Amino acid sequence: MTLDILVCVKRVPAPGAKMTLLADEQDIETKYLGFTISPHEECGVEEAVQLIEKHGGTSTVLTLGTADAVEQLRYCMSLGMDKSILLERTGHDWDPMATSRAIIDAIQARKDAGENYNLFIFGNESADSGGYQVGTRVAHAFDMPCVTGIKKIEITEADGQQMAIASRETGAGMEVFEVPLPAVLTVKEGINLPRYPSVPGRLKAKRKPVDKSTPTAVPGGPVKSKMVVPEEAGSEVQILGRGPEAAPKVVDILKELGVL
């Protein structure tokens, strides 16, 4: 029983406290910013690496993004992913429909070439546009089961059928799903503690393969007209005092809050 896992990630800016928009209001200014993937996706990558360490198999990381997104693929490979796929787009961000279409096509193309994945991991949602759709859409296209918001994954096998035991939090406790593979699981931050890349990991990642292709955007779907930076909420800080004389006021506040 081995696993062939595909993890899908998205290159997103790592912003500071203040965001500035480009003049066309289509994107945020990223001149000063570094790029990353969402915390959910980081956990997805970590989960894949751990599952492969445990069960054996292959791990592939895929992204749809500009040529620069290879930085995130290398990062994921430095954490232990075996290989990567870059679906290289140009222009503005693609909407969830176009994105999932491109991913579906890429999976199908590999399927046709005899390359199959039996576990698809997505982040629960992307860090920037937060569409929550791509995983579900991919699952639907291949008629696979899909469970979202996953915080725990175990792999078992019964009667030759590989199963994922996937759990997610609800208000009252955990929901546990038994899902036959192949399946799509979208994971949430907290499922694990992602590792940092090691120096050997970084160096190995340089030599791991990146399979590049250029998808064509499908027409239709929602179109972004413009972005707006919300008004800063702002918060007021009140200095209660300094030193020991501030203590009674702190006690009052704690009482007010019901802590004491």
Next chain:
Amino acid sequence: MSDFPTKANVVVIGAGIVGNCVVYHLAKLGWKDIVLLDKGPLPNPGGSTGHASNFIFPVDHSKEMAMLTLDSMKQYKELGVFTESGGIEVARTEERMEELRRRMASSKSWGVESHLVTPAEIKEMVPFINEEIILGGFYTPSTGVVDSLRAGTIMREKAQELDALTIFPNTEIDDIVVKDGKVHSVVTQKGTIECNYIVVACGVWSPRIAEMAGSSIPLTPAVHQMISVGPVPVFSTTVGEIEYPIVRDMDTFCYERQHGGDMEVGSYAHRPILMDANDIPSIEESQLSPTELPFTEEDFEQQLEEALELMPDILGDETVGIRYAINGLLSLTPDGAPILGETPDVKNLWSAAAVWIKEGPGVGRMVAEWMTHGHSEIDPHQSDIARFYDYAHSKKHIIDRTSEAFNKTYGIVHPTEQWESSRNVRVSPFYPRQKELGAVFYETAGWERPQWYESNAKLMEEYPSELYERQGEWESRWWSPIINAEHLAMRDRVAMVDLTAFAIFDIKGPGALAHMQKVAMNQMNVKIGRAVYTPILDAQGGFRSDLTIMRIGKNHFRIITGGSDGGRDKKWFSDHLPEDGSAYLEDRTSAICTIGVWGPNARAMVQSVTDSDMSDAAFPYGALREVRIGLIKTRMMRISYVGEMGWEIYAPMEHGLKLWDTLWEAGQAHGVVPAGIGVYGTTGRLEKGYRLMGAELECEYNPVEAGLTRPKVKKQDFIGKEAYLKAHEEGPATIMCTLTVDDHTSAAGIKRYMMGREPILTLDGESIVDSHGRISYVTSAGSGPSIGKFILLAYLPPEYAVEGTKLLVEYMDEQYPVTVAVAGAGSVFDPENERMKG
């Protein structure tokens, strides 16, 4: 905010290590009403201090930097924020080992204990190092790390305790108002503060702030990449921030240091990544801080492999993760030195920028002393902002030079190494002729000056010398034996030397004489047509400069000084102009070119192209005359820096080429040779024992020690007089001496020649320290072709400053015997100055 001040004496902008140290030292020196502003929060406002690696290696080839660093270490220790870890600079190549041997000389000259260590000894101190790829190391036990943020906090608190300081973080500067060339106020987002002084201590933002005042601080923000990896298992049992020595992997331009459970790897090996000060993101826009920019991994790839090679046990461990990685911003300057002092263009606007953690407190003290007294204990000539000429403030120059310099941070830099970029900025009118003669140009203050002329190679056959061969590659680098041949031909015949790089200022007006008397040590009330060589002292009696002043008219003096000191001298003379406007300074540098003509045939040669009487009676030593050479009216001064009869000939720039051609043609019958600065600045000068500003002459030495006193002290008052009289009374604690090397043979059997800055030792190999704590080292070194010996200048305490005393000089970790040839004033060549009398 209601308590925001509207007035202050001093506003210090920037609460990084420098600003914090400046406010403390100002307060300590008695300043009150100081306001410290920063746009960021405290204690880490987001500048370079906040992400500094905070380690200090005390040894530097530069004396000024070493002194600032040693002072800073002392201060950090007093604040209780210094942790001694030891530090090792390791060599992977033999070339680097040679450099480490040279560092041994610097460590001894500046009084720092260091040792060369073997790979096995390094392994013992740093068990996780791969000793197989290194040849050895330079170990400095006193190396350590500091908590620079904590240091800053303590400095601020101390200034507050002195009731001298108020602090406003989170205060963005919008503008600086200058009125009548003097700072007037600082406009901030919280209000406007009228003030007498402004100190720009804004690190990478300094150019932006200076620009608001219509001034310029020529530095550029640049990226220094750093990563931190952890948790490192071997560090899990250590206590505190650091237990293992810091390793500088010199050949890969990287360093590795323990930081708690992590190891930091920093690099100066990547491509220069420069930024404009105006493009630095705001605090709000930054993910980490404005000076911790996103890491660009591709620039660090090679460094990662090299670091892994050196520290495989730690960096090869797959459980050790890269937890932090930044492109950290720091400040780079065109010549690598800090930028300190009052800006020449705006009165009371002070720069304290481009300073590393290792120099911060020392710089704080230096700048505060300078603001208080007009001088500082440590000579600031390398760091003085006035050293930059106008072109050096251009963006192009800053970018070109810093790009070239960045990878020299850990590089092996020869003391006379020439820049490749930003050349041919200033050329004399003789330049085309010099090119034809095969001149090899060296740059000073933007000027291209022939160091020697390849066309003189043939002179080596005519004038045999043992000093032509230099077997050591280092000493032969950036040098030519032709210099010695030019020297010998000059002493035998006559030479023409291009001196156009002189900075020339006229002081005119009814108050000119009084101004000259005030600034110059020597008597300036001389006859019109006389020239005077004079030290220029600061108030503590140390050297501020030494130069020649001509009296051209009753109310007209002309100052001739070296190109490299010109900017600083101009500022000094300008700053001391009479306040009533009775004298003014006019910069004539760009108007006047200069040729030195010296040698036994100089008189005959010049006489052949002029009707003026050039005889000794008509044109005695020290005199100044207007002389027509061919068709050009020139001004000539009978003086010499090479110890030969002759003149400096000054002419309008546009006549320069014609003047050169006229003299050159006339010189053919007299065996004229072109001679370069190699002769003028080194061989000729050293044979005559002439002192050079920045080498022998620094503010920590006085004229009594330098042997530059006159029999009488002038009765008029002058800057430094009181101290000078006191120095006279006390006698010298150290004496400038000329030494010669007795045997150059190294252990390997080749002859080695010192380059300057090496320690002078007793025959027991001990350092020599005077009663003021100053260590004896070689201030200048060079051939003396006419005496057939190699010459060293050095200050020696009186008990050693005795002619015939045998001592040692240490070079490349070997010791060579030397003899004191001249103690005090005087020279090894033509001590009676017979030749100059001509």
